[in-house]
Amino acid sequence: MAFKTLAALVALVGIANAAITRKVACSDGKNVATNAACCSLFAIRDDIQTNLFDGAQCGEEVHESLRLTFHDAIGFSLSKGAAGGGGADGSLITFSDTETAFHANGGIDDIVEVQKPFIAAHNITAGDFIQFAGAVGVANCPGAPRLEFMFGRPAAKAPAPDLTIPEPFDSVDSILSRFRDAGFNTAEVVALLASHTVAAADTVDPTIPGTPFDSTPSLFDTQFFIETQLAGTSFPGNGSNQGEVESPLRGEIRLQSDSELARDSRTACLWQNFATQQTQMAAAFKEAMAKLAVLGQNRREMVDCSELIPTPPKLTTTPHFPAGVGIADVQQACEATPFPTLPSDPGPVTSVAPVCVFVQIST
Numbered sequence: 001m002a003f004k005t006l007a008a009l010v011a012l013v014g015i016a017n018a019a020i021t022r023k024v025a026c027s028d029g030k031n032v033a034t035n036a037a038c039c040s041l042f043a044i045r046d047d048i049q050t051n052l053f054d055g056a057q058c059g060e061e062v063h064e065s066l067r068l069t070f071h072d073a074i075g076f077s078l079s080k081g082a083a084g085g086g087g088a089d090g091s092l093i094t095f096s097d098t099e100t101a102f103h104a105n106g107g108i109d110d111i112v113e114v115q116k117p118f119i120a121a122h123n124i125t126a127g128d129f130i131q132f133a134g135a136v137g138v139a140n141c142p143g144a145p146r147l148e149f150m151f152g153r154p155a156a157k158a159p160a161p162d163l164t165i166p167e168p169f170d171s172v173d174s175i176l177s178r179f180r181d182a183g184f185n186t187a188e189v190v191a192l193l194a195s196h197t198v199a200a201a202d203t204v205d206p207t208i209p210g211t212p213f214d215s216t217p218s219l220f221d222t223q224f225f226i227e228t229q230l231a232g233t234s235f236p237g238n239g240s241n242q243g244e245v246e247s248p249l250r251g252e253i254r255l256q257s258d259s260e261l262a263r264d265s266r267t268a269c270l271w272q273n274f275a276t277q278q279t280q281m282a283a284a285f286k287e288a289m290a291k292l293a294v295l296g297q298n299r300r301e302m303v304d305c306s307e308l309i310p311t312p313p314k315l316t317t318t319p320h321f322p323a324g325v326g327i328a329d330v331q332q333a334c335e336a337t338p339f340p341t342l343p344s345d346p347g348p349v350t351s352v353a354p355v356c357v358f359v360q361i362s363t
């Protein structure tokens with residue numbers, strides 16, 4: 001139907017715009033949201049920033065919460081359908097007795113037990129809480145992207161099956177094929193592994209819990225992609241463990257899977273590209289995480305509450321070689337392009353401090 005006057009058309013556009021931008025006042029009397037369904041999340045966000053993330057830190061609890069987003073979601077299979085798991089549905093917490101016993105979930109019981117009381121205290125499903133906590137937590141890490149948060153996961157119906165989570169001793173073939181079966185292409189796998197820039201291992205070598213994967217585990221920077229390309233020289237702990245290979249720095253641990261992905265012809269150039277492309281890396285991670293966070297869910301039935309996710313602090317550092325290493329230590333794996341020239345930090349050879357590990361006290 002044609003519009004009779006230009007004024008009528010302008011009025012209609014105005015109404016449509018107002019509908020898009022209108023905010024609702026939340027019943028807490030403090031906040032406004034674009035969708036009333038998001039209002040309940042303000043109190044949850046404040047609670048977890050204070051009491052889970054120690055005052056909006058990018059520490060151990062954020063790292064563990066991010067790992068949990070992945071381990072819950074990846075229990076999903078395009079080929080196996082419902083038998084392959086419900087994806088990002090909270091089953092890892094709802095059916096924690098079953099899923100924390102899976103080998104690949106070693107150490108995840110810590111954060112599962114820490115998150116449970118928050119879920120019990122708020123009206124939220126485990127699936128929503130896991131992804132919300134992950135997105136809020138990552139926003140505490142300088143350099144991180146502001147992740148999307150879609151709200152509305154129903155309660156999980158069943159535990160995920162075992163063997164859907166990649167292990168650090170898996171081959172690149174097996175890792176890429178597991179991710180493909182969950183809907184991710186090779187570039188998305190590399191993008192998701194940017195998560196290991198804010199990460200440490202507690203159980204790979206249990207004698208040295210909290211050993212980071214790069215020299216800056218509280219920054220969402222590109223150091224992980226730089227440092228995994230350096231020649232490994234020693235083990236940080238008691239020697240060779242399953243899924244561990246030599247690392248280039250004292251106090252740093254390297255997963256066999258990260259080492260192989262950095263050197264495989266299918267992934268090496270993607271890996272090397274992220275070594276200096278902070279903006280690209282963060283954007284690709286954001287996009288891949290948006291997909292991960294709704295695996296197995298019907299996105300159209302969910303509400304976009306991304307406005308609840310804080311804006312991450314800016315990164316003030318630039319890509320560099322840690323002190324004591326340089327371009328001569330790079331194991332060039334990308335055939336198309338030489339590794340970029342970077343400055344080496346001055347000073348004595350870098351030794352990386354462990355991430356403080358929290359202890360779950362049972363009463």
Ligand code: HEM
Binds near residue numbers: 202204255
């Ligand atoms: C090839 C795929 C992957 C493998 C084999 C893998 C393996 C591992 C292993 C073995 C650990 C150490 C666990 C421990 O000993 O405490 C770890 C930590 C971690 N992973 Fe992955 N991971 C993969 C992909 C991912 C993805 C896609 C994400 C998130 C999107 C992720 C996030 C993390 C985080 C944040 C940590 C650190 C946890 C902490 O510091 O406590 N990982 N990963």
